Amino acid sequence: MKISVELFGAAREFSNKSHIDFEVIENSSIKDLRNQMIDFVDLNFKGNETFKRIIKSSAFCSSDDKIVSDNYKIVKKQNFSIIPPIGGG
Amino acid sequence: MLHTKIIDASKVEKIEISKAENFLNQSKFGAVIYFVGTVRDLNENKKVTGITYDAKESMVIKSFEEIYEEVDKKLNIKEKAVFIEHVKGYVSLKEKSIIIGVACKHRDQAFALSRYIIEEIKKRSPIWKKEHYKNEDSEWLKGISLNN
Numbered sequence: 001m002k003i004s005v006e007l008f009g010a011a012r013e014f015s016n017k018s019h020i021d022f023e024v025i026e027n028s029s030i031k032d033l034r035n036q037m038i039d040f041v042d043l044n045f046k047g048n049e050t051f052k053r054i055i056k057s058s059a060f061c062s063s064d065d066k067i068v069s070d071n072y073k074i075v076k077k078q079n080f081s082i083i084p085p086i087g088g089g
Numbered sequence: 090m091l092h093t094k095i096i097d098a099s100k101v102e103k104i105e106i107s108k109a110e111n112f113l114n115q116s117k118f119g120a121v122i123y124f125v126g127t128v129r130d131l132n133e134n135k136k137v138t139g140i141t142y143d144a145k146e147s148m149v150i151k152s153f154e155e156i157y158e159e160v161d162k163k164l165n166i167k168e169k170a171v172f173i174e175h176v177k178g179y180v181s182l183k184e185k186s187i188i189i190g191v192a193c194k195h196r197d198q199a200f201a202l203s204r205y206i207i208e209e210i211k212k213r214s215p216i217w218k219k220e221h222y223k224n225e226d227s228e229w230l231k232g233i234s235l236n237n
Contacts, residue, residue: 009143009217010229059235065148067235081145087232088142088149088175088216089126089187089207 001026001077005037009084010054014041024074030060031070033080059083090170093153095146098178109172109190118170118192120199124207126187128180136223142186144177145215152214156206164205166198171206175216 006019014020014037022036034055041051059067063079092112096104106123113121128140153173160166172190180186189206193199210216212233221227 008145008215009219009232012143013229057234057236061145061148065145065151083145083148083215083235084217084229085232085234086213086215087211087218087230088144088214089211 003033003074003077004079005033005060006079006081008081009086011058011082011084014045014051019079026075027073029070029074030068030072030080033060033074034058034070037082054084055082057085091154091157092172092174093150094174095144095149096174096176098142098176098180104174104176104185104188106188106190108174109188112172113170113190113192115170115192117168117194119194120196121190121192122196122199122203124187124189124203125185126207127185128182130182132220135220137182137220138223139179139181139221140186141179141219141221141227142175142177143217143219144175146177148215149175152210156209156213160202160205164198164201166193166202169193169198169202171202173206173210175210175214179221 002021003024004019004021007014037055038052041048045051061067061081061083096102109123130137157171170192175187189203191199191202193202218230219227220230
């Protein structure tokens, strides 16, 4: 199934669009999604290590604005956001 | 009483202390403090020309509300008014990125509350800074991971 990951902060550099779509298998986890994003960077940005570090240190949140753990199972078509390390103010 | 808003820098509405003054000016409070964050010209020896702020707005507003709600217990300040606005988009040197206005009965409460809010926003609110430099480079600043 197709899910969409909305991009914020440094992760906006991953695409000209505000989101990236991924095809994931039902019951895959956020950890799997994180690895898919790393694969995306490998493919599209020649394995850019800075981008990979951003993905590894980011949190993911569900469409209801809750941070979800790496073990969170994706059981239906839903959207997530990638939340790179923060620092506003 | 709480007021929160994300101000889009590309739109007409501006981030202004006068709005905070109007919100916080109440006879029951004897202490009002404004914290104003602005864009400075030097960071880590790099000449900064401006900052682009990004924000996940719904989560930012939620975090402001949570911070406000928990102050009762953390600081034991029941009567208060809090005004928080943060900019999203490009902000030039010397321009404001955030205003935190607090009103309490007494000054010790107001100082503690203002400090608490800005420190918690730094740790919890999903806001990001991209610095723009004089040599035309730009860079997203490192921050605090919310990935526990």
